[in-house]
Amino acid sequence: MAERAHRLAEYCRDRLGDGLRAVGFHSDGDVELAYLRDDLKEQYPADRVQQFIESSRTIHRTVDELDANMGDPQASLHMLDEGLIVQFHFPGEDVVFLAMDSGVGRNFTQFVRECLDEMTE
Numbered sequence: 876m877a878e879r880a881h882r883l884a885e886y887c888r889d890r891l892g893d894g895l896r897a898v899g900f901h902s903d904g905d906v907e908l909a910y911l912r913d914d915l916k917e918q919y920p921a922d923r924v925q926q927f928i929e930s931s932r933t934i935h936r937t938v939d940e941l942d943a944n945m946g947d948p949q950a951s952l953h954m955l956d957e958g959l960i961v962q963f964h965f966p967g968e969d970v971v972f973l974a975m976d977s978g979v980g981r982n983f984t985q986f987v988r989e990c991l992d993e994m995t996e
Contacts, residue, residue, distance in 0.1 A: 876900040877907055879994045880971050883963075884910035886993045887973055890986075894979040896958055897924075901932055902969035931960060931972045950987045952980065963991065 877900065884898035888910065896915060899908040906928055919927075934953055953960045959980045963971045971994065980986075 876902055876905070876965070876968055876971060877909070879963075879965075880907060880909040883971055883973060883990060883994055886990065887975075890989075891975055891979055894976040896974040896976065897927070898971075898973045899928065900969070900971045901928060927974070931962065931970065934960065934962060949991065952987075954980075961987065961990070963987075963994065 880898055880900040884895075887895045887898060893912070895910065896912050897908060898910040899906065908924065908928075911924065934951070947966050948964045950964065951962045953962070954977065958974055958976050961973050961975070965971070973990075
């Protein structure tokens with residue numbers, strides 16, 4: 876998962892520039908931020924960053940409860956006051972997530988497909 880998160884961070888830094896806020900992953904026993912925008916490092920203390928990651932875990936648990944007849948979730952978008960969170964769901968491996976400024980999400984579907992391609996090539 877760490878490799879996927881780092882690949883996604885590199886891709887999104889090039890693609891989104893300053894619109895990218897954070898990239899990381901979480902699984903049952905592991906969590907890592909592959910990227911955190913410099914101004915956010917100064918703005919948010921470590922406990923606030925940890926709270927963000929726990930929010931992502933809570934969102935993931937909710938997504939996991941979706942009706943299996945619809946298929947496995949591949950990605951989900953969540954709009955919050957401070958921006959957008961995209962979660963990329965890998966069955967049995969948990970989640971790679973990114974946070975971005977809300978203005979970035981205009982062409983969500985195309986962007987998600989490109990991100991998935993970047994992580995699975």
